[in-house]
Amino acid sequence: MNKLFYIFLLLTILTISIKPVFSQETHYIVTVNINGEINYGTQYLLEEALSEAEKLDAPLIMILDTPGGLLDSANNMIKLIRNSNVPVIGYVYPAGAQAWSAGTLILLATHIAAMAPGTLIGAAQPVLYDPTTGTFKPINESKIINPIVGIITTLAEDRGRNKTAAELFVRKNLYLTAEKALKYHVIEVIALNMDDLINKIDGWTVKLDNGREYVLRTKGAVLYHYSGSIRVYVVKALSDPIINSLVATLGVLMLIFGLLSGHYLVVPLAIGLIILSLIGTGFSINAVSLALLVIGAVALAIELFTPGFGVLGFTGIILIALSIALLPMLNPGWLISPSYQATLFWTGISLGIGLGAFTGFILYKIIKVKKQPPKLTTVPEGSVGKAIDNIGPNNPGFVIVEGEYWKAISDEEIHKGDKIVVIGKEGPLLKVRKISIHMEKEK
Template identity: 30%
Template sequence: MFTYAPSSRARLSFSAGLVAASLLLLLASLVTGVQAEQNQRSAIVLTIEGAIGPATMDYVARAIEQAEQEQAALLVIRMDTPGGLMESMRMIIRDILGSSVPVATYVTPAGARAASAGTYILYGSHIAAMTPATHLGSATPVQMGGMPGTDNPEPAPDADAEADADADADADESEDKPRRGSSAMERKVLEDSVAYIRSLAERHGRNADWAEEAVREAVNLSAQQALERNVVDVVATDVNDLLQQINGRNVVMASGDQILETANLLIKQVDPNWRTRLLSVITNPNIAFLLMIIGFYGIIFELSNPGELFPGILGAVCLILALFAFQVLSVNYAGLALIMLGLALIIAEAFAPSFGILGVSGTLAFIFGSVILMDGTHQQVSLPMIGGIAAVAAGFMLWTLTRVVSLRHQPAISGIDKMVGQDAVAADDFQPWTDATQGRYRGHVQVSGERWNAVADQPVHAGQPVLIEKVEGLLLHLKPTNDKRDP
C-alpha cells in the first residue's frame, strides 16, 4: 500500500489555475455590471444656484446636449435662483422646449426659490416640481434700461389729456385693476412678458391666470399652494421621490406627446466644466467691471513706460476678458462710454493738470456710468466696489494735484531759472561797455562748462569769481566776489 503526494510543481499549477479562474469570474462580473449600467436608462441631474446668466445658459445647453447623446430618460434641473438676465432665461427655455429629452425643473432644497426668471423656466419645463418649504413668483421684469429707479413716461399732448390720464390712473388704482405700466417702454416689456409666460403655461396645461398675476403684481406661492392652484405638477421630497411620482405622466414634447418612464432610473450628476466655471466668474458684473478697470490702467501704464511689457500684456488680457463679458451681459453702452470717458479724464488730469477740473469731471462721469452700466435683474455692479474704485481714482487725482503744487514751490533744478544765484568764473577781463549806460562793464564767464556773455556794474578780472543775479535772454548780470580762481 502506498500514498500519492503531489509534487510542488503540481500544487503550484493548481493554485495558478484557481487564481486565473477567480480573475476571469471577477472580470465577467465587472463586464456584466458595466453592460447592465449601460443598458439601464439614466436621469441627468444638474444644479443651478444663484442668478441666471450666460454661464447658466451654457451649463443647461451642454447638459441637454449630453442627455440627448446618452439618450437619457429625463433631465432634472435642481434650481434655487433669485432671477437673472431675461435674454439668458429665454435661451434656456428655448433649449428646454426644443429638447428631445424631457426636462423637469425641481425647486430644491427646502428654503429655495424660483423667483423672477426662475418662474418662467419652471413654467417652460415639461415637469414643474417643488420641494416643501420652497416658493416661486415675483416674475415682474424690472430695470430695463437707464438709471435704476427711473422711468420714461410719454409726454401728454396737452394739460387736459395729462389730467385725464392722472384721473384714469387714480381710478385704476382705486378699482385694483391689474398693473399696466407707467411708461410706454414698461408697458411694452410687461405685456410681452405676460404673453410669453401665458404661452408657456398653456403649452403645458398650467395655471395661466396666476402666471399673469405673478408678472403684473409680483405675487408668490408656496409649494403646496402652487400644487393646489395647478402651477406645478409635483411636490416631492427628493429626486428619487420626484422620479417615482412622475412615472407614467404624459408630457408635451416638440415631437408630440410622450409618456415618462422614470421608475428606477440611474441618477447621474453633471457638474459645470471648466469653461462654464470660467464664464461664470468673468460674467459676474463685479469681476467684469474690475477686469475693465485693470485693463484700462494696464494699457495706460504700458503707454507711459514703453517696453515694460507686463502691464501691457496684463491690461490687454483683462480688457479682452471684460469686453467678452460685456458682450454676453446686458450692458448699457451709454454707461460704458461714461466710464471710459471718466477714466480718460482722470488720466488726463495727471498729464495736463487743470487744478481738479478734469479729475472731478472724470470721477463724476465714472460714478454715473458705473451705476447705469448693468441693466439686468440681479446683475448690477456692487455700489461699494464703485465707491471704492472712485475713491482710489480721486485719491490718485488729489495726490497728483498736491504733487504739482509742491513742485511749483521748489527751486528750479534745470534751465535758465536754475542759473540765478549760481557761482561763475570770469573768463577774461571785462571792458567798459560803451553801448550801454556809463559805468557798466562787459565780458565773458564760464558757467557749468559753458561760455556766456555777461555784464557787471564794476570791473571784473579774469579768474575772478562772480555771482549771477539775473538772466536776460543770453546776457548774465553779475555781482563780483572777493575769491579768485582759475578760469
C-alpha cells in the same frame, strides 16, 4: 524623488481625463444645479447638461435656486428645453430656495415643474431700483411687459398650466408657495427631496415638443450630477454684472496708464480685460454705462495735465462709480428680484467708490511727482552722479545727481551705469564726464 513626482503628475492627469463609463442597460438621471443669477454661463451649463442627458437618453432634473437674471439667457434656455430630446424636470429645492423672475419663466418651460415645501416662485414683474428713496419702481410700459407676458403665458398654455397665474407673475408681481402653486395648477409635483421626486414621477409619460413620448423610469435610476466645464465657470463669472464692471474698469484704467506712462507692455493686457468684459455681457453693454466709464477714465487722464487735483479728477471718479452702478440698474434685459437688484446696486456703488478712491490716490501721486519742481535749480560743478542712459557728444541722455534726474551731454562716450562728474552746463543740459578709476583713487 523625480520619479515620484512624474508618477504623481501622470496619475493626476489620468484622473482629470477620466470620464464616467455608462452601462447601456442602466437607467440614468442627469442632475444640474441652476444657482445664482441667470446669465450666459448658466445658459452654457444647461446646454452642456442637456447634451450629456441626450447621450444617455436620460431625463434631466434642473435644481433651481435663482433670483433671476438676463432675459436673453432665460429665453435661450427656454429654447434649449423646448428643443430637447429628453424630458426636463424643474425642481425648486431645497426649502428656502426660490425661482424668481427669469427663474419662473425657465420653470414653466420644463416638462414637469416641481417644488419643495418652503420654496417660492413668481415675482417676475420688471422693476427699477431708486437709490435716492431706497424703493422699487415697477415697470408698466407695454413694450417691456407685453413680450414677457406673451412668453410666460405661451409656456403655461403649452404645458397645460394656469395662464392667469402666469400672467399675474409679470403684471402684478404675484408669488406663490409650493402648496398654492400646486393648488392653482402652476406646478405638477411637491416633493420633500430628490428621492421623493424620483419616486413620484416614475412611470409618467412625457410628450416632448418634437412629438416624442418618453416614459420615465426613475425608480432605481443612477443619478449623474453634471457640474459644467471650465468654459461655464469663466463665462458665468464674467457675466456677473459686478465682476464684469470691475474687469471693464480695470481694463480702461490700465489702458490709460499704459499709454500715458509709456509702459506699452500693459496695453495688450488692458485690451484683453476689455474684450473679456465684452464677452461676459454677450457684446451687449449698456451704452450709458460704457459712456460714463470711458468719460470718467478720460477725465482722470486729463487731470494729469492740468494744474492741481480738482474738478476733473473727482468728476472722473464719480463717473466711474456711476458707470458700475448703472450697468445692472438700467438694463431692461435683466429680470431679477427686487432684493437682488438692490444688492447689485449697492455692491456696484461700493466697488466704484473703492476703485475710484484707489485710482484717485495713484493719480494724485503721479500728478504730484509730475508737477513738483526740481529740488535743485542748479547743480554745482564737481557734483558726482550716475549715468542712466548711454551718453556721447551728439547723444544726450539722463543722469541722476543728488537724487535728481537731469539731461546731460558729454564730449566722451559714457555708458549706462558709469559714474559721472558735473563739469559745467550748456543751456538746459549738464556737461559731464566719466569718472575714471584713476580719479576715484585720487579722491
